[in-house]
Structures are given as C-alpha cells and as structure tokens.
Amino acid sequence: MLQLKDVKKSFIQPDSSELRILDIPEFEVAAGEQVVVVGRSGCGKTTLLHVIAGISRPTSGRVRIDGWDMALLEEAEVDRFRAERIGYVFQTFNLLPAFSALENVLLGMTFGKARAERDRARQLLHRVGLGHRLTHKPMQLSVGEQQRVAVARALANRPQLLLADEPTANVDIGNQQTIIDLLREACQEEKVALVLVTHAPEVAEQFERIEYLENINLAWTAR
Amino acid sequence: MSLWKIAWRSIQQRSLASALTALSMALGVGLVVAVLVIHGVLGQSFRRSAQGYDLILGAKGSRLELVLSTVFHLYRPTANIPAKDYYTVLSRYEAEMLAIPVCMGDTFKQHRVIGTTPDMFDELEYRDGKKYEFQEGGRNFTWDGHFEAVIGATVARRTGLKVGGTFPPVHGDTLGHRDQRDFTVVGILKPTGTPNDRAIFVNVEGFYDLHKKEAGDSHAGSHEKPEGPSATATAEKAPPGSAGSRDGAPPAGASSRKPRFDESREVTAVLVVFRTPNMPRRVAIPKEINRDRELQLQAVAPAEEVTKLFEGIIGNVQWILLFLAILIVIVAGIGILVSIYNSMSDRRHEIAIMRALGARRVTVMMTVLCESILLALGGGAIGVLLGHGLTGLLAPIIDKQTGVVVSPLQFQTSELVLIPGLILLATVVGYLPAVVAYRTDVAQSLIASP
Numbered sequence: 001m002l003q004l005k006d007v008k009k010s011f012i013q014p015d016s017s018e019l020r021i022l023d024i025p026e027f028e029v030a031a032g033e034q035v036v037v038v039g040r041s042g043c044g045k046t047t048l049l050h051v052i053a054g055i056s057r058p059t060s061g062r063v064r065i066d067g068w069d070m071a072l073l074e075e076a077e078v079d080r081f082r083a084e085r086i087g088y089v090f091q092t093f094n095l096l097p098a099f100s101a102l103e104n105v106l107l108g109m110t111f112g113k114a115r116a117e118r119d120r121a122r123q124l125l126h127r128v129g130l131g132h133r134l135t136h137k138p139m140q141l142s143v144g145e146q147q148r149v150a151v152a153r154a155l156a157n158r159p160q161l162l163l164a165d166e167p168t169a170n171v172d173i174g175n176q177q178t179i180i181d182l183l184r185e186a187c188q189e190e191k192v193a194l195v196l197v198t199h200a201p202e203v204a205e206q207f208e209r210i211e212y213l214e215n216i217n218l219a220w221t222a223r
Numbered sequence: 224m225s226l227w228k229i230a231w232r233s234i235q236q237r238s239l240a241s242a243l244t245a246l247s248m249a250l251g252v253g254l255v256v257a258v259l260v261i262h263g264v265l266g267q268s269f270r271r272s273a274q275g276y277d278l279i280l281g282a283k284g285s286r287l288e289l290v291l292s293t294v295f296h297l298y299r300p301t302a303n304i305p306a307k308d309y310y311t312v313l314s315r316y317e318a319e320m321l322a323i324p325v326c327m328g329d330t331f332k333q334h335r336v337i338g339t340t341p342d343m344f345d346e347l348e349y350r351d352g353k354k355y356e357f358q359e360g361g362r363n364f365t366w367d368g369h370f371e372a373v374i375g376a377t378v379a380r381r382t383g384l385k386v387g388g389t390f391p392p393v394h395g396d397t398l399g400h401r402d403q404r405d406f407t408v409v410g411i412l413k414p415t416g417t418p419n420d421r422a423i424f425v426n427v428e429g430f431y432d433l434h435k436k437e438a439g440d441s442h443a444g445s446h447e448k449p450e451g452p453s454a455t456a457t458a459e460k461a462p463p464g465s466a467g468s469r470d471g472a473p474p475a476g477a478s479s480r481k482p483r484f485d486e487s488r489e490v491t492a493v494l495v496v497f498r499t500p501n502m503p504r505r506v507a508i509p510k511e512i513n514r515d516r517e518l519q520l521q522a523v524a525p526a527e528e529v530t531k532l533f534e535g536i537i538g539n540v541q542w543i544l545l546f547l548a549i550l551i552v553i554v555a556g557i558g559i560l561v562s563i564y565n566s567m568s569d570r571r572h573e574i575a576i577m578r579a580l581g582a583r584r585v586t587v588m589m590t591v592l593c594e595s596i597l598l599a600l601g602g603g604a605i606g607v608l609l610g611h612g613l614t615g616l617l618a619p620i621i622d623k624q625t626g627v628v629v630s631p632l633q634f635q636t637s638e639l640v641l642i643p644g645l646i647l648l649a650t651v652v653g654y655l656p657a658v659v660a661y662r663t664d665v666a667q668s669l670i671a672s673p
Contacts, residue, residue, distance in 0.1 A: 046670065047666075050666050050669075053579070055578070055579055055665050055666050055669070056666045075583075075584070076583050076584075076585070079578070079581050079582065079583045079584075080581065080583070082579070082580075082581045083580065083581020083582070084581070086581075088579055088580070090576075090579075090669070094572075094576045094579075094669070096232070096573055096576060096577075097236060098232040098233060098235055098236035099232055103224065103232070106224045107224055107229070107577070107580065108580050108581075109224070110224040110225075110229070110580075110582075111577070111580055111581035111582045111583075111586065112581055153580070157581075
C-alpha cells in the first residue's frame with residue numbers, strides 16, 4: 001500500500017553545505033497494517049511523515065501510495081491525493097481555533113471527496129466520545145478532547161493511510177492510552193493503514209511492527 | 224464547508240481588527256451613497272420640475288435666474304414684464320401653446336405667494352401624465368374667487384393651514400408689511416415632489432386687487448423690487464368696474480375663463496406648455512419670441528437651463544465630492560489589505576494546516592480573497608445604511624434650502640455599481656495577502672510553533 005524506495009531528503013544550509021535528514025532505502029506498509037516508527041527527537045520522524053504525505057518532496061527516491069508514484073503527480077494532484085487518501089494527526093492537534101469541533105471535522109472533508117457529510121462528521125465525533133461537544137471551540141476542549149477531534153478529522157475522508165505524528169506527546173498521561181487505543185481501533189474498523197511516529201517506548205511497544213529511525217535510517221525492523 | 228464560511232470564521236477570529244476595517248469601509252461607502260442619493264434626488268427633482276414647463280417667458284437677463292426663480296421658487300423674483308407682451312404672445316400662439324401668467328412678490332411664513340390662474344391646476348401636469356390633485360375636501364380656486372388660494376403640501380405641513388383657513392400675504396419678504404386682505408385656502412395639493420409643494424397659489428385677480436389697494440395707501444412706495452404685478456400702475460390704470468373689487472367678490476358678469484385684458488398690468492413670468500406636437504414649431508417658437516425686439520421678454524427652456532446647471536457647476540461639485548468619497552473607499556480598501564496582510568504571519572500556521580488537510584494553494588488563496596470581499600461587502604452594506612441614515616439627517620436641511628424632500632429610503636440605481644466596485648476593490652487589495660497565502664511553505668509552517 002505504501003512503498004518508499006531510496007528516499008532521501010536533504011536541506012541546503014546557509015553555508016551551502018547539505019544537511020541530510022532522511023535516507024531510507026526501503027520501507028513498506030501493507031493495506032490496513034499498523035506500524036510505529038520510533039526515534040529520538042530531531043531524527044527526522046516528522047520529515048518522514050511530511051514526505052509520505054506529499055507535504056515535502058523527497059530530494060530523491062520514490063514514494064508510492066496505492067500504486068501512485070507521488071513524484072509523478074503535480075502539486076495540486078498531490079494535494080487532492082492527500083485530501084482524499086491520507087489522514088494526518090499532528091503532535092499539536094492543529095485544530096483551527098475559530099471552528100467548532102464539528103466544523104473542524106467538516107473542514108477536513110471540504111478539501112476531499114467526502115464533501116461535508118455532516119452525518120459522518122457527527123458520527124465520527126460520537127465515535128471518539130465527543131458527541132456532546134460538537135459545537136465547542138477547541139479552546140473549550142481539554143487537550144485530550146482536542147486530540148480526539150483531530151483523530152476524527154483525520155478519518156473524515158475515509159483515508160487509506162493515516163499518519164500520526166507523536167499524537168500523545170502533548171496529551172496528559174491519562175489520555176495517552178485513550179488516544180492510542182482510539183487510533184488503533186478506528187483504523188482497524190475503517191481498514192486504514194496506520195503509520196505512527198513516536199519517541200515514547202511505552203507507545204511503541206503496543207504495536208506488532210516497530211521501525212526504529214536512527215541516524216537518518218530506518219535501521220531495524222522488529223516484530 | 225464553503226470557502227465563504229472558512230473566510231467568515233477567519234474574520235470572526237480577528238473580530239476587533241475586522242470590525243474596525245469594515246467600519247472604515249462603511250464610512251467611505253456611506254459618503255459615496257450620501258453623495259449619490261442627494262445628488263440623484265436633487266437632480267431628478269430639478270429635472271422633473273423643469274420638465275413640467277416647456278418654456279418660461281420672463282424679463283430679459285439671466286436665463287438661469289429666471290428659471291430658478293419661476294420654477295424652483297429660489298432667490299428673489301426677476302423683474303416684471305409688461306402684461307401687454309404676455310397678451311401679444313398669447314394671441315399670437317394661443318393655438319399652439321398654453322400660457323399661464325404668474326405674479327410674485329408676496330410671501331407667507333417664508334413661502335412664496337404666487338398669483339396665477341386656475342389653469343395652473345386645471346390644465347397643467349406636474350409630470351408627464353400626472354395632473355395636480357387636491358387632498359380630500361379641497362378644490363382649485365375659481366376664476367371668480369379672487370381671494371381664494373391653493374397651497375402646496377409642504378406649506379400645509381409647515382404652516383398648519385387647512386382648507387377654510389385664512390392667511391395674510393406679506394409684501395416683499397418677511398420684513399415687509401402685511402397685506403390688507405386675507406386669502407382663504409380652498410385646496411391643498413397632494414404632494415408632487417416639485418417646488419410647488421412649498422408655494423402658495425392665489426387667484427391672480429385677487430393678487431392684483433390686493434396691490435391695487437396697496438397702491439392707494441402709504442406703503443406703496445416701500446415695496447421691494449421686483450414685486451410682481453406693478454401695483455401702483457395697476458391701481459392707477461385699472462379700468463373701473465374691473466374684476467378686482469375690494470371685497471374680492473367679482474362684479475356681475477365678470478366671470479371669465481381668461482385673465483382680464485389689461486395692458487397696464489405686469490406679470491413676473493409666464494409658464495408655457497406647448498399644445499402643438501409639431502417639433503419644428505416647438506423649436507421655432509422660442510426663437511421667434513427671442514428675435515422679436517418689440518417684446519420686452521425672453522423665452523427660456525427650463526430643462527435646458529437645469530441641464531446646463533447640473534452639467535456645469537453642480538455636476539462638477541458632485542464629481543469632486545464623489546472623487547473624494549471614492550478616495551476614502553480606496554483608503555479603506557488599503558486598510559483591508561494592511562489588516563489581512565499583517566495577520567498573515569499569525570495565519571501561516573492555519574494555512575499550513577489547511578494545506579496539510581489537502582487544500583490546494585489556489586484554495587487558500589481564494590479563502591483570503593473571500594475574506595477581503597466579505598470585509599468590503601460587509602463594510603459596504605453597513606455603509607449603505609450609514610449613507611441613507613446620513614441622507615435622512617441632511618434631509619431637513621436640503622428641504623429647507625431647496626424644497627426638495629429627500630427620503631432616506633430613496634435608492635439610486637447608481638448605488639448598484641457599488642457591489643461590483645467593492646468586489647473589484649476587495650479582489651485587488653486582497654491579492655497581495657492571497658499571494659502570501661499561496662506561497663506559504665507548509666512543512667516549515669507546520670513545524671513552527673502555532
């Protein structure tokens with residue numbers, strides 16, 4: 001479902017030297033599979049997700065999702081592809097503060113093919129336990145609730161792949177497990193492949209497949 | 224969710240800045256609307272009033288002054304013309320035109336008292352196809368009712384005069400002396416939207432009678448000039464047994480469908496409406512009158528003079544006011560640009576989130592443009608209300624100065640230009656911040672702290 005081949009990502013520094021962030025010879029995720037990528041802060045976990053989501057283009061290499069070579073798509077096509085097939089849960093939730101919980105989920109649908117299905121948006125918020133807080137603005141929600149809204153938004157367009165960037169990093173300990181359980185269960189129910197990056201071993205150890213991202217390489221795979 | 228809603232939420236998020244920006248736009252648009260409405264209504268009213276008459280015959284001199292004085296009851300009356308000239312014109316062109324004499328010089332509570340004949344309301348139309356009508360219980364004064372009067376709707380409202388009420392005209396202006404005989408109101412005109420709403424019309428025979436009487440008293444020499452009918456001359460030369468007896472009752476057999484022929488009289492002006500549909504004749508008649516050196520009068524087309532006035536001085540003033548108001552709107556538009564542009568650094572993160580959710584560059588660009596348009600149109604809508612409110616506030620002053628009633632509910636079709644104009648302005652000023660949104664680096668902005 002997801003294939004990365006010889007993907008490299010570098011940045012040119014002010015002194016014109018090249019800073020390599022990623023170097024991944026091969027990485028594959030099957031449809032509906034759940035993978036955790038573990039690495040310390042600054043090792044390129046977020047960049048990896050950005051490259052997969054098409055937010056950043058790799059310096060070289062191929063990213064294929066569901067048979068589509070992302071490098072061959074125009075930027076607008078990548079945007080559309082991302083809107084329709086990829087869900088994204090951010091470390092900092094990234095809910096838009098002016099929108100209610102329901103509107104944040106609907107916003108996710110606005111740019112995808114599932115054009116503003118209010119019923120599905122409501123259903124998803126009920127699914128994450130926020131059916132009673134549809135009209136609340138992010139500021140009126142706890143951090144755990146905000147992240148649950150973010151999960152509902154990521155699932156809104158019935159994606160094939162969900163990318164979660166440290167989804168528990170800003171959530172209190174009590175809510176961390178709830179978020180992880182929610183993500184895993186929801187992805188299982190919706191048959192969505194999940195790639196979750198984290199630096200937390202207690203999160204990683206709950207997954208059957210763990211990839212370690214160290215020294216810019218996906219160094220080791222364990223089952 | 225539509226882009227408009229996304230833009231609206233963005234406006235709500237920066238409610239204070241957005242409100243102030245919209246307010247500045249509202250002030251600019253309000254001024255534009257006020258200028259458009261006031262000028263439009265004034266122009267319509269002046270042109271409509273001028274269209275009520277085809278020609279004005281009056282003393283030689285300023286053509287515009289003659290029109291303003293006779294048609295719009297503005298400024299002092301012009302000098303008089305000999306009644307014999309009026310009779311000459313009347314006899315020469317009777318088949319081709321209706322000519323109604325008017326005599327001025329008296330006032331009542333700052334409203335001009337005009338001596339004329341019943342034809343004024345029986346024959347004339349104040350607008351195409353619109354004849355004068357009287358409010359309930361009223362009627363036109365009769366040829367024989369020398370001291371009968373008809374008052375305009377504004378006069379009735381301002382003075383409280385009712386049908387059956389009486390009033391004493393004052394000679395000259397308000398400081399002049401009171402005339403010796405009261406006129407009785409027999410009719411109140413329904414509002415016409417013309418300057419005649421604020422005028423008082425009396426039977427010209429009563430008008431002459433009044434001044435004939437005055438000529439005999441000690442005030443005769445104190446009359447301001449011009450003063451309408453030549454009272455002194457009339458009094459001295461009026462034939463005995465004429466229609467104007469002192470008690471106002473017409474002498475037996477004096478009833479007539481025409482003003483009495485009396486060469487010694489004077490009139491201030493003559494209102495002319497063509498009967499002939501023959502266009503070449505309509506063009507030729509004023510030329511013939513103006514060429515005739517025997518006649519001590521000139522023929523002026525009021526519509527032509529009003530058009531010149533509006534295209535000249537008033538038109539230029541309007542354009543200057545409109546130009547200044549449009550400049551204010553443009554400055555307000557620049558305010559929108561500054562407001563949105565300054566907010567872009569705060570919004571990069573939000574734009575990046577939308578992009579990460581799959582919004583295309585063009586989509587976020589359009590969202591910013593929508594926001595700019597909403598601010599401009601929202602401010603514009605408030606501005607339209609403000610403009611009409613301002614018009615309502617200025618209405619009493621305009622009414623007092625020109626007699627034109629301006630309603631705050633009067634809309635001008637030119638106001639419709641504001642909608643595409645504001646959309647265009649908003650698109651232009653929103654373009655720069657929209658481009659900033661378009662160029663937002665998603666990955667970098669997502670990593671940066673919100």
